[in-house]
Amino acid sequence: MATDYKWPAADQRTMIGKRVNRVDGPVKASGRAKYTYDLVRPNMLYAQSVKCPYAHAKVTKIDSSAAEKMPGVVAVLPINDVGKEIFWAGTDVVAVAAVDEPTARDAVRAIKVEYEQLPHLVLDEKEPDLSEAEKSEWYKVALKETSGDPAAAFQQSEVVHEGYYGSPVIVHCCLESHGSIAEWPDSDHLFMHISTQNVPGIAEQLGKAIDFPASNIHVHQDHVGGGFGSKLGLDPWGVASAQLSKKAGGKPVKMMLDRKPELETAGCRPSAYARVKVGAKKDGTLLAWESYSWGSGGVGGGGSPPIPYVWKIPNQQKQHVNVVNNIGPSRAWRAPNHPQACVLTMCALDDLAAKLNMDTFDFVKKNIDLLDPRSKIYSEELDVADKLMGWKTRWHPRGDKTAGAVKQGLGLALHTWGGRGHNSNTDLTIHPDGSVEVKMGTQDIGTGTRTSILQVVSDTLGIPMDQINLQIGDNTYPRDSASGGSSTIGGVSSANFRAATDAKNQLFAKVAPALNAQPNELESVDGRVRVAGDHNRSLSWKEACSKLGATSITAHGTNPGEGDLTNSGVGGVQMADVSVDTETGIVKINKMVAVQDCGLVISPKQAESQVLGAMIMGVSYALYEEKVMDQTTGTMLNSNMDSYRLAGLGDVGELVVHLMSGPGYDERGVIGIGEPPTVSPGAAISNAVANAIGVRVPFLPLTPERVLEALEKAEAEGARA
Amino acid sequence: MSDQEDVKGPGISRRSFLKISALTTSAPLVLGPTVLEVEGQEVHVYGPGKTPVTLNVNGKRLSANLEPRVTLLDALREKFEVTGPKRVCDRGLCGACTVMMDNKAVYACSVLAIDAQGKQIVTTDGLAPEGKLHPVSAAFVDNDAQQCGFCTPGFVMATKAFLDKHPNATKEDLHRGLGGNFCRCGTYAGIKGAVAQLSGGGQQKGGA
Numbered sequence: 021m022a023t024d025y026k027w028p029a030a031d032q033r034t035m036i037g038k039r040v041n042r043v044d045g046p047v048k049a050s051g052r053a054k055y056t057y058d059l060v061r062p063n064m065l066y067a068q069s070v071k072c073p074y075a076h077a078k079v080t081k082i083d084s085s086a087a088e089k090m091p092g093v094v095a096v097l098p099i100n101d102v103g104k105e106i107f108w109a110g111t112d113v114v115a116v117a118a119v120d121e122p123t124a125r126d127a128v129r130a131i132k133v134e135y136e137q138l139p140h141l142v143l144d145e146k147e148p149d150l151s152e153a154e155k156s157e158w159y160k161v162a163l164k165e166t167s168g169d170p171a172a173a174f175q176q177s178e179v180v181h182e183g184y185y186g187s188p189v190i191v192h193c194c195l196e197s198h199g200s201i202a203e204w205p206d207s208d209h210l211f212m213h214i215s216t217q218n219v220p221g222i223a224e225q226l227g228k229a230i231d232f233p234a235s236n237i238h239v240h241q242d243h244v245g246g247g248f249g250s251k252l253g254l255d256p257w258g259v260a261s262a263q264l265s266k267k268a269g270g271k272p273v274k275m276m277l278d279r280k281p282e283l284e285t286a287g288c289r290p291s292a293y294a295r296v297k298v299g300a301k302k303d304g305t306l307l308a309w310e311s312y313s314w315g316s317g318g319v320g321g322g323g324s325p326p327i328p329y330v331w332k333i334p335n336q337q338k339q340h341v342n343v344v345n346n347i348g349p350s351r352a353w354r355a356p357n358h359p360q361a362c363v364l365t366m367c368a369l370d371d372l373a374a375k376l377n378m379d380t381f382d383f384v385k386k387n388i389d390l391l392d393p394r395s396k397i398y399s400e401e402l403d404v405a406d407k408l409m410g411w412k413t414r415w416h417p418r419g420d421k422t423a424g425a426v427k428q429g430l431g432l433a434l435h436t437w438g439g440r441g442h443n444s445n446t447d448l449t450i451h452p453d454g455s456v457e458v459k460m461g462t463q464d465i466g467t468g469t470r471t472s473i474l475q476v477v478s479d480t481l482g483i484p485m486d487q488i489n490l491q492i493g494d495n496t497y498p499r500d501s502a503s504g505g506s507s508t509i510g511g512v513s514s515a516n517f518r519a520a521t522d523a524k525n526q527l528f529a530k531v532a533p534a535l536n537a538q539p540n541e542l543e544s545v546d547g548r549v550r551v552a553g554d555h556n557r558s559l560s561w562k563e564a565c566s567k568l569g570a571t572s573i574t575a576h577g578t579n580p581g582e583g584d585l586t587n588s589g590v591g592g593v594q595m596a597d598v599s600v601d602t603e604t605g606i607v608k609i610n611k612m613v614a615v616q617d618c619g620l621v622i623s624p625k626q627a628e629s630q631v632l633g634a635m636i637m638g639v640s641y642a643l644y645e646e647k648v649m650d651q652t653t654g655t656m657l658n659s660n661m662d663s664y665r666l667a668g669l670g671d672v673g674e675l676v677v678h679l680m681s682g683p684g685y686d687e688r689g690v691i692g693i694g695e696p697p698t699v700s701p702g703a704a705i706s707n708a709v710a711n712a713i714g715v716r717v718p719f720l721p722l723t724p725e726r727v728l729e730a731l732e733k734a735e736a737e738g739a740r741a
Numbered sequence: 742m743s744d745q746e747d748v749k750g751p752g753i754s755r756r757s758f759l760k761i762s763a764l765t766t767s768a769p770l771v772l773g774p775t776v777l778e779v780e781g782q783e784v785h786v787y788g789p790g791k792t793p794v795t796l797n798v799n800g801k802r803l804s805a806n807l808e809p810r811v812t813l814l815d816a817l818r819e820k821f822e823v824t825g826p827k828r829v830c831d832r833g834l835c836g837a838c839t840v841m842m843d844n845k846a847v848y849a850c851s852v853l854a855i856d857a858q859g860k861q862i863v864t865t866d867g868l869a870p871e872g873k874l875h876p877v878s879a880a881f882v883d884n885d886a887q888q889c890g891f892c893t894p895g896f897v898m899a900t901k902a903f904l905d906k907h908p909n910a911t912k913e914d915l916h917r918g919l920g921g922n923f924c925r926c927g928t929y930a931g932i933k934g935a936v937a938q939l940s941g942g943g944q945q946k947g948g949a
Contacts, residue, residue: 045882046874048890049897051825051865058824121815122808195829195837195891195925245827245891246925279830466889466926629885629931636927661834661923669929670916 023525025518025583027620028479030686034545035479037681039625043471043485044243044464053243056215057196061203061272065094067264068124069115070131071281072106075140075346075654079104079133084114086130092123095267096131099260105138107319108348109655110284112256117264117273141345142649144291144316145186145719153341159314160321160342168335173308177299181372186293186719187360187702189316189347190645191283193664196245198286199276202261206270210237214258215276217247218502220461223495225254230262239495247465248637249352250287252504283659288647289353291315291343292325292360293719296368298333304378304386306369309333313364314341318350325357329365330436332390347649348656352504354637355437355695359702363720366433366703371716374418380432380707381411391434397591398434401615401680405432408613408676409595419714425603427714428610431707432595435699439618439692441510441586444579445498448477448519450527451572454562456481456488458519462500462512463493467694468626469508475623476513480520482544483561498576506692510586511579513622513690518585519577526573531564587689592616594635594700596708597673602731605724607709609639609673612701617680619691624679631677631697638701640667644721787855794854798823799867813857814838814849817864825865825894836922839895839902840864846902848921865894868901877901880938886931892924896932904939 028036047053072079084096095117100106106113113133118124141158153159174180200214210232214222219241227234244251261275277286294313300306309328317323324340373383384402388395406412411430420427446460458477464470470492474485481488491497501511528539531549535542535557543552550558559567579586597610614631621627644665648657658664702720709727710716715734717726774785774792788809795804796813798821805820814831817823817840826849829837833851840849841863868875874882877897887893896919903910903918910918915936924932 041882042885042887044890045885045887046878048887048893049865049878049881050869050874051894051897052871053890054824055827055891057828058818060819060822121819122810193925195827195835195889195923197829243890246889248925279832466887468888625885629888629928632930633888633927636929637925640927660832661830662832666923666925667927667929668916668923669919669932672927672929675930 023521023582025521025581025585027517027585027689033479034482035475035485036622037624038475040471040475040485040623042468042626043474055196055243055245056199056201056213056241057245057276059201059213061201064201064272064274065117065119065268066121066124067115067117067261067273067275068121068128069099069112069260070128070133072111072113072135073109073655074106074135074137075109075142076138077106077135078138079106079113080136081134082114083132087116087127090123090127090130092119093127094118094271095264097260097264097267099256108285108346110281112260115260115264115275117268140654141343142347142654143651144343144345144347145188145293147293147295148314148341148343150312150339150341158344160344162321162324162342163338163340166337170308170310170335170337173335174297174299174310177307178302179372179376180297180299181368181375182295182297183368183371183716184295184718185364185367187291187363188720189291189647190289190353190641191647191664192248192250192287192351192353193283193666194246194248194250194286197277197279197282198251198255198257199274200258200261201272201274202265203272204265204270208236210262212237212239212258212262214239214241215244215251216241217244217251217463217465217504218253219463219493220495220499221502222254222258226258226262229254229259241463241493244463244465248354249356249504252352252502279661280659283664284656285348287351287353288318288348290317290322290350290357290360292364294327294364296364298368298372300372300376302376304376304383306331306333306387306390308335310337311364312339314343315360316343316345316347318347319344320350322350323357325361325364327361327364329358329361330391330434331365331369332392346654347647354634354698358435358437358695358699359641362433362435362699362703363706367706367716370431370707370710377417379415381406381415384434394436394589394591397617397680398593401591401593401617404678405593405595405613405615408615408678409597409611411595418711420712425601427600427602427712428598429600429708429710429712430595430597431704431709431711432593433700433703433707435592435696437506437590437696437699438588439506439510439590439696440588441514441579441690442501442507444500444511444515446512446515446519446577447498447574448516448523448577449572449574450523450565450568452565452568452570454565456483458488458490458516459497460492460500460512461495461497462508463503465503467503467508467630468623469503469512471626472509472623473512473516476516477520480517481524483547506694506696509622509692510690514579514581514585515577517577518581519575522577523573523575526575527564527568530567531559534567535559585689587619587691590617590691590696592696592700594697594704596701596704598705598708598712600709600712600727602713605727607643607722607727609671609705611674611676613676614697615678615680616693616697617685618693619688620686621679621681622690627679627693628677630693632675634697635675635701636667636672637698639672639705642702642705642720642722643667643671646721792855794858796854796857796862797860798862799864807854809853809855811854812850813852813854813862816854817849823864823866827891827895829891836899837892837895839898839922841898841902844905846899865897877904877939880935881931884931884934884938886928886935888926888928892922896922896924900932900936904936908940910936910940
């Protein structure tokens with residue numbers, strides 16, 4: 021009989037869905053967790069590099085002779101040799117490995133590089149003229165699309181709003197910078213410690229880059245200090261460390277980025293700006309969308325934001341132009357393209373609702389059918405969020421009319437994401453002494469992957485989490501996938517559920533005779549294997565495993581596989597309550613509410629942390645973050661953590677998380693939660709600010725300067741009118 | 742400029758600097774300071790070569806030969822493999838390298854190793870013996886105040902130093918007291934919960 025892989029019903033779950041502490045919490049909170057950056061390998065060398073100061077240039081001359089002669093310098097490696105074209109400032113040109121870091125830095129200063137400067141563009145917020153964009157090398161027309169009959173629909177619209185919105189390029193700012201330690205134990209084997217979200221994928225990428233068999237590259241990582249989408253692929257630094265180590269006779273070479281290059285060159289979230297026109301009937305029925313959008317995906321151009329976001333507006337006309345500029349490498353940033361699309365859409369619709377004199381909450385409910393296929397989820401979530409925020413009792417029409425300079429307002433936004441489990445493989449072994457081992461080539465990027473795997477295995481085998489020895493973070497273990505796209509939880513939980521179910525069934529087959537029962541009559545609960553319905557016939561887990569004799573059981577679990585254990589497509593609603601000081605322009609977050617669905621929740625404590633973290637990251641990009649570029653020099657002006665400001669502990673207000681769960685949600689299976697709650701904060705906070713001060717601040721981040729500018733502009737327009 | 746020459750600062754004035762003469766011209770291989778005479782006083786000048794440095798870290802005496810430009814953070818991490826303190830901004834801006842020096846929270850990236858001699862340095866690694874958790878670390882675990890965990894050791898030390906000084910902290914005290922540390926994953930709700938638990942307020946994750 022084929023096994024029916026089905027998550028246990030709510031009353032059968034022992035560890036799935038339980039609030040447990042993160043299993044790697046103690047090692048992290050005691051400072052004992054070792055990250056790539058922390059490792060000191062025997063005889064390790066330190067690498068530093070000469071970086072191109074120009075945004076666009078060609079390398080014309082490299083003189084590293086002085087550096088090569090310096091005591092302590094072991095290897096010098098051109099990364100972008102003479103003749104190579106450089107596309108953004110901070111790009112590595114020549115790397116040096118030396119006995120210690122100060123020597124490596126001295127050597128870098130002794131290297132002379134000459135460049136031919138080429139024309140650059142680092143700005144992106146200026147609206148490109150479409151006819152010029154079609155001819156210019158700085159622009160790529162990415163999208164021209166019409167659906168329905170937008171011209172007729174705008175004719176029918178009784179209320180039309182036109183607005184201007186945007187979200188700038190921001191960076192990932194992982195606290196552990198990008199980098200690696202490479203060493204060659206012998207000329208046939210390369211060993212990499214690397215800070216990555218993709219332990220299983222690095223060997224192929226690196227093998228290709230250095231023309232070396234992936235099978236001979238060992239990759240290991242225990243902990244990673246943040247990735248957020250910027251550590252999915254192999255970096256030039258990974259390649260350089262491997263090559264420097266080779267040149268240095270195989271000695272370990274550590275190459276970690278300093279903070280400045282980390283912010284300049286280790287990842288950009290593309291910008292998105294748009295002129296949006298939306299039309300509705302007087303009763304709020306949404307009819308038409310028109311947008312002309314643009315943004316920078318860096319030198320590659322990039323895609324286009326999915327607008328109108330989540331709304332199936334029947335009549336649409338859309339054009340998108342990519343600004344091909346030298347701002348830095350575009351990389352996935354937690355929910356790629358969604359936060360930008362959410363700002364462009366939800367802010368325009370919030371302005372339309374204001375023009376209709378409607379509460380945005382009612383406007384969304386009025387058009388709920390356009391949120392197909394998640395209309396029901398959004399509707400339920402809006403009601404929960406309303407209760408948690410007190411929206412219906414506290415909402416006021418646009419512009420807080422109370423006295424005083426500090427104005428209060430509410431805003432909301434909606435979002436979606438996929439999150440189906442990725443390809444996973446795991447090996448689960450039950451030893452005759454009762455110990456259990458799980459090996460899996462995945463990684464825990466801070467999302468609680470270790471904890472979730474252990475909860476699933478513990479629940480399925482009926483033994484405590486601390487009796488299971490889980491090993492991850494190594495490419496010699498069964499292959500998992502990169503942790504990206506909120507795909508890890510669905511993959512690892514499904515694969516381990518299948519493996520644990522199979523291993524348990526194999527164990528039951530061995531144990532059944534001793535209990536005078538059939539294998540399918542057995543269950544494993546609370547550390548005992550027993551006959552269901554007759555608990556007197558039981559063995560302790562250890563006794564049961566001893567029936568295996570001298571042979572352990574190893575079950576291999578995969579995802580995808582039999583049974584609907586993971587799913588895709590979630591909805592989320594967020595509401596923000598802000599205060600804005602109209603004299604200083606300072607925005608303060610009073611409270612945020614996130615209502616999120618993610619199917620069956622394996623590990624609620626860690627899932628909530630994902631949502632809380634996403635909201636906090638959201639406050640950060642809504643209020644503070646922007647990669648500020650200088651067109652004259654082509655460089656980033658705020659490449660350190662004082663001027664590239666992240667939200668601090670005192671900036672985030674009260675945060676409330678509600679996960680939709682139970683009937684209607686659990687049976688969908690496990691769905692990832694890392695990215696979706698990152699999407700809405702920008703739009704929700706911008707809408708709350710507009711509700712507070714009565715005018716739209718068009719671009720994120722909502723800095724005091726931008727808030728005051730919007731207020732002054734509105735005042736000047738009021739005076740003219 | 743002339744009127745500034747006689748200004749006596751905490752260090753050596755420009756005029757006295759001109760009067761400096763070396764008493765000993767040490768050979769480059771000799772470790773230890775060069776002794777200069779400044780206005781009749783002997784002044785020990787270290788570097789640029791390596792010099793012996795002894796630190797008291799988590800109750801242990803640790804010695805190494807370091808260039809004077811090496812920070813306490815780099816000495817801890819690269820020479821002594823004490824890696825609880827993290828190197829993130831390396832400019833005293835983010836708090837990830839926070840350690841306690843004579844019971845005061847300091848950014849280890851902004852203290853030179855030679856200046857940290859003779860002081861008691863405590864890092865998260867030394868708060869509790871291996872296998873045990875200090876109450877501050879335990880409160881971080883209970884409140885899930887770590888995700889990637891890279892900022893966590895710095896936050897734990899900043900929290901310990903803060904609570905030692907402010908056992909009955911208000912919300913505003915807390916926002917200011919822990920305002921010198923940053924987290925990218927967004928663990929502030931958990932950290933606030935940890936502080937509330939430690940100051941007797943119970944768990945209140947998510948609370949403002």
